Amino acid sequence: xxxxxxxxxxxxxxxxxxxxxxxxxxxxxxxxxxxxxxxxxxxxxxxxxxxxxxxxxxxxxxxxxxxxxxxxxxxxxxxxxxxxxxxxxxxxxxxxxxxxxxxxxxxxxxxxxxxxxxxxxxxxxxxxxxxxxxxxxxxxxxxxxxxxxxxxxxxxxxxxxxxxxxxxxxxxxxxxxxxxxxxxxxxxxxxxxxxxxxxxxxxxxxxxxxxxxxxxxxxxxxxxxxxxxxxxxxxxxxxxxxxxxxxxxxxxxxxxxxxxxxxxxxxxxxxxxxxxxxxxxxxxxxxxxxxxxxxxxxxxxxxxxxxxxxxxxxxxxxxxxxxxxxxxxxxxxxxxxxxxxxxxxxxxxxxxxxxxxxxxxxxxxxxxxxxxxxxxxxxxxxxxxxxxxxxxxxxxxxxxxxxxxxxxxxxxxxxxxxxxxxxxxxxxxxxxxxxxxxxxxxxxxxxxxxxxxxxxxxxxxxxxxxxxxxxxxxxxxxxxxxxxxxxxxxxxxxxxxxxxxxxxxxxxxxxxxxxxxxxxxxxxxxx
Numbered sequence: 363x364x365x366x367x368x369x370x371x372x373x374x375x376x377x378x379x380x381x382x383x384x385x386x387x388x389x390x391x392x393x394x395x396x397x398x399x400x401x402x403x404x405x406x407x408x409x410x411x412x413x414x415x416x417x418x419x420x421x422x423x424x425x426x427x428x429x430x431x432x433x434x435x436x437x438x439x440x441x442x443x444x445x446x447x448x449x450x451x452x453x454x455x456x457x458x459x460x461x462x463x464x465x466x467x468x469x470x471x472x473x474x475x476x477x478x479x480x481x482x483x484x485x486x487x488x489x490x491x492x493x494x495x496x497x498x499x500x501x502x503x504x505x506x507x508x509x510x511x512x513x514x515x516x517x518x519x520x521x522x523x524x525x526x527x528x529x530x531x532x533x534x535x536x537x538x539x540x541x542x543x544x545x546x547x548x549x550x551x552x553x554x555x556x557x558x559x560x561x562x563x564x565x566x567x568x569x570x571x572x573x574x575x576x577x578x579x580x581x582x583x584x585x586x587x588x589x590x591x592x593x594x595x596x597x598x599x600x601x602x603x604x605x606x607x608x609x610x611x612x613x614x615x616x617x618x619x620x621x622x623x624x625x626x627x628x629x630x631x632x633x634x635x636x637x638x639x640x641x642x643x644x645x646x647x648x649x650x651x652x653x654x655x656x657x658x659x660x661x662x663x664x665x666x667x668x669x670x671x672x673x674x675x676x677x678x679x680x681x682x683x684x685x686x687x688x689x690x691x692x693x694x695x696x697x698x699x700x701x702x703x704x705x706x707x708x709x710x711x712x713x714x715x716x717x718x719x720x721x722x723x724x725x726x727x728x729x730x731x732x733x734x735x736x737x738x739x740x741x742x743x744x745x746x747x748x749x750x751x752x753x754x755x756x757x758x759x760x761x762x763x764x765x766x767x768x769x770x771x772x773x774x775x776x777x778x779x780x781x782x783x784x785x786x787x788x789x790x791x792x793x794x795x796x797x798x799x800x801x802x803x804x805x806x807x808x809x810x811x812x813x814x815x816x817x818x819x820x821x822x823x824x825x826x827x828x829x830x831x832x833x834x835x836x837x838x839x840x841x842x843x844x845x846x847x848x849x850x851x852x853x854x855x856x857x858x859x860x861x862x863x864x865x866x867x868x869x870x871x872x873x874x875x876x877x878x879x880x881x882x883x884x885x886x887x888x889x
Contacts, residue, residue: 363389363414365406370422373400376455378463378849380443380878381415391416394510395437397447398455399425427451432484432522439516441507442523442876453477453872456880460849460870467853470865477870477880478686480679486875487524488563489675491642492532494556496546503536503546505559513549523876527626528561531572535559538619542612547577549638555609557635558642562667564656565677569628571656572620573647573669576613580634580646617650629653631669643670655765660684663744666768670761672738676873683871683881684745687843690869690885691746691816694841695730733792733814733837735785735830736821739765742845743778743818753778754814756788785826789833813839820844825851831858838863842886847873852882863888 363369363386371384373396382396384404390413393404401423404416421428431437431445444452453476461474480486492505495515506518517536520529539546539556547554558575617630629652635644647654647670658665658673660681667673674680730750734743737755739762747753755778757763763782770778781788791797794811817838819826825848826834834842842863846852856865863886871881 363387363406363409365409367406368403368419369406369416370401370403373398373402373425375458376444376447376878378459378878389414393418394443395446397425397427397444397451399427435516435518435521438509439507439518440510441518441521443878445876449479449483449875452876453479456870456872456878459878460852460868460880460882463849463853464856464865464868467850468857468860468865470856470860472856472865472884473867475867475869477872478679478682480676480872480875482676482678483875484522485525486676486678487521488565488677489673490521490524490528490561490563492518492559492561494546494558495548496554501540501543503539503556505532505536524561525563525568525570527568527570527624528563531561531570531620531624531627532559534620534623535616538616542616544609544612544616552577552638555613560633560642560669562656562669562673564658564667566659567657569626569656571629571631571654571669572627573631573633573643574613574617575633575635575642575644577636578634579636580648614650621651627652628656629669633669661745664769664772665739665741665744666765666772667739668761668765671759671765672762673741674873676875679871679873680741683845683873683883684741686869686871686883687742687818687845688745688749690843690883691732692749694885695749695815730816731814732816732818734818734820735789735834736819737766737780738762738820740769740778740780742820744769744773744775747775747778751777754781755779756781756783756785758782758784785821786829786833789830789837793833793836811836813837815839816841816843818843818845821846821851823848823851825855828858831855835859835862838888840888842884844882844884844886846882846884847879849880849882852884856884856886859886 369386371386371391373382373384375383375398377383381392381394384391384393393416395418396402400421402418403420403422405419406414406416408415427448428446429448433445436442436445456477457474464470464472493515495504504515504517506516509516544556545554547557555576557577560573561570563570621627621630630650631647631654632650633643633647655666655668658667658677732746732750732753734753734755737743737757740755743753743755763780766780792812794809797807797809814837817834866885866887869883873881
């Protein structure tokens with residue numbers, strides 16, 4: 363098998379990454395834009411020792427699961443990978459991907475339930491991050507998702523998986539930025555001003571935040587000194603050069619114009635990022651117009667969401683996931699929710715008193731403790747606070763902790779304690795023993811180990827560090843509930859935990875329709 367060779371093969375299944383898998387002469391071939399059941403011709407693009415990559419040149423016989431994408435840009439845009447697959451098959455494939463990750467990476471068999479579906483498969487995406495580029499000759503602004511496997515932008519005028527208002531605002535921004543002769547960031551040369559447009563939309567209030575990410579330092583950009591332009595570079599902001607005062611004024615004019623044009627925009631912010639990485643947001647954000655947060659209301663709980671904090675992109679499906687975790691906690695610790703309790707009391711015509719009910723519960727509210735690690739702004743904790751005595755929420759991000767503290771105030775919650783810090787360090791201290799003193803001259807501190815009935819883990823895509831895994835083994839007294847957005851790292855971490863904990867089941871949740879991404883709720887019981 364050689365590069366550029368045309369082969370013919372059947373697609374057997376889908377993988378985490380979105381590609382379909384076929385086999386020819388004992389070699390595994392990954393083919394994008396396919397689905398199980400396709401019979402295709404494909405061109406080999408690369409050949410490795412044990413596998414090859416290919417692209418479709420012809421669909422000989424389409425799979426029964428193949429459908430026409432509802433977005434005209436689906437074949438070019440990298441935002442969705444699976445629009446050509448019917449929704450039921452997407453759900454089946456995601457379940458299969460989780461099962462195979464557990465078998466191949468963790469080396470275990472664990473029950474994987476059917477995926478909890480999203481009620482909305484269009485207009486569900488409430489956080490949108492558009493990179494920005496500019497054409498060389500006309501200086502036209504482009505904003506959208508990257509073309510598949512490139513850093514070339516597909517200039518999206520209409521995206522059916524996000525609220526329509528975001529399309530309208532993005533189009534205004536493109537035209538107004540060009541009109542004001544602002545510049546877009548060039549990642550190869552590290553020149554240009556505007557890097558990203560970031561939108562956060564509230565399904566509850568139908569308003570949103572707009573954050574414009576720029577290639578500048580806050581201290582330089584707000585300087586009153588009218589700095590000269592870098593020589594020979596027009597209006598571009600160059601590495602090490604102070605941004606011109608003119609661009610500062612023009613950018614503020616853009617912020618004011620967009621806020622006045624769209625009443626749905628609650629706030630416009632500028633984020634400063636001069637880094638050369640693919641990290642979208644820098645550390646400093648400035649409010650230019652309006653307010654710096656939106657609110658989402660789920661199950662009568664108010665969530666304060668700022669521009670820099672994490673919140674699920676699909677709030678309505680997130681509500682299902684939060685409720686599912688609550689149900690698991692209730693079942694594991696034999697707790698009955700207030701709504702179920704009310705129904706039971708009505709049916710029994712109050713034959714059992716509240717005191718008798720409390721006595722019959724195996725784990726009364728005041729005996730249950732939960733450790734919420736990578737807690738964000740405390741979403742899971744807020745769904746559990748009324749059935750537990752105390753929750754400790756560990757989160758490194760300052761903005762997320764601030765949102766979490768605001769959530770506690772808004773929802774009158776008193777039994778959640780936020781601990782800001784790196785999870786590795788905070789959890790290691792919780793395990794007790796000799797701790798390093800704050801001052802070098804002081805004696806080491808000996809602390810008592812802590813334990814919690816349940817440890818809740820919701821790490822980023824890269825999963826937990828080995829340090830966190832080792833600490834959790836000591837801290838979790840009964841159960842671990844692990845929420846993951848990456849089946850591969852979930853399986854890796856489960857393998858490390860399986861010496862001390864038994865994986866019971868996984869409940870997948872479809873947070874990201876038409877993509878290969880999937881959320882998983884894994885329940886582990888201490889041996």
